[in-house]
Amino acid sequence: MEKSGSSDGRKSGALTNYWLSGLTVGFLGLAIFFVISSNKKSVSQPNIALVDKKFLETTPWRQTYADLVKAKEDLSDYDCYGCHDKAKPPLIRFDSNQKLIIPKEHANIQMAHGAHERNNLCYNCHNEQNLLTLQVRDERNIKFDNIPQLCGSCHGPTYRDWDAGAHGRTSGYWDRSLGNSTRLSCANCHNPHAPHIPTREPAPGPHSLHQDTTHHERAEALH
């Protein structure tokens, strides 16, 4: 009885030893793992490039005559009588399809005002008697730095919205008592000869940690 009891004790002692040494090894392993992993960055962070500064620009797309005057830039493009003769209003020519022929001196002008292609007469806006001014349909003469008056003579509702601040860009202070605000003019965004806003490159889209492919597939399906 005694003998068997002591051999049991020896057996259980050996078992405890195995357990304890196992646990020690386990703990030491964990300790080493923690020490190593605590020095590493816990989350692998994707390398996302900074967005191009051009997408942060707030300057308008175009410069108007008024901007050029303010910036004291070269105004020779607006000196019509440098080439034209004051006494002789320039003639407008059309091809056999009644399409306007743009003279090669004005080849940089793209005529696309109005989707119907019928608004192709220069003197709808320019004043043939005095090329340094523009003319409204009621024959009022308007200077180059007062374009909204001219555009508004045809685009009434848009002019009304622009005047109220609902169309176009306004920047600066919403609280006019705390600071000034500036409202851009029509030609700061629209090319008067081709007013439709052209397409452009978008800024990069969101990067996700786990690229969600289902969205891409759906986008493809929509195309």
Added chain:
Amino acid sequence: MNSSPSYTDKASDAAMSRRSFLRGCAAFGGVSALAASLAPLRELGDYTNTEQFLQKYYKELTPSDMTKVIARIEGEVERQYGIRPHVRDLKPMDGVEFVYALNLTRCIGCRKCVHACVKENNQSGSPEIQYIRVLKMPHGSMDVEKGNHNYDDKQVPEKGFFYMPIQCQQCKNPPCVKVCPVNATWQEKDGITVIDYDWCIGCRYCEAACPYWARRFNFTKPDIPKERLNPDMAYLGNRPRKQGVMEKCHFCIQRTRVGKYPACLEVCPVGARKFGNILDPESEISYILREKRVFIQLKEEMGTSPRFFYYFDK
């Protein structure tokens, strides 16, 4: 008879000494494992200190408390980014309630607002945090489920689609505020729902409650490029956040509460974004809501009553 107990004694002595040795090893291993597992807490020292830990709730801070808090934040930002910021605690203005309107006819989907916002509001670059998502949606539907914000077209806008930017709608009845267990987010009287980043516990309930996916969580320490850090900061606005707190669009508090337009509006190349004081009948926002075809408050049926309106020209 005598020898057997002495043998067992010897054996037990040997077992004891080995056992105590192993115990010692186990204890040592356990303690070092514990110490090592707590090691990441050392990093917290960068932006947590007793001063912040003992800081009172925002609404209970006296002006002198606030001066101290602001000095602490300015010190922390300077230590981390090498730039001395200008942090202010801007309060809502009297007689002002902000409303945003976005012209869906004009938006071309260029995403400039997204990145102007990131720069203005010191959002993390990697992992990326952005407050605005621009959805590309097929014409003839207002179903946001059909929208895609990952479009990677070479040129925008594409024919047959319209673009709908979505950000925090600054609801009149905000579900995110209701679920916050610690009141770390609330609606101010000018209509902006703000977050106290020092009070937020990061439970993300508000993120789950928001029907517009407007709230973002800082899973890691935000990575803000030094050269893009905006030093003009507000306590409830664009001061750098820390790991484990929520953030979202706050209508550029640091700009709008001193009378300026938000950054997303300033950068919009087509003037699709409109912002102002709805309590002023002369403001452009009042004109828009009065005269234009204001089509939707997004997910109107949720009863959140957003202060962000979408409208059309034609």
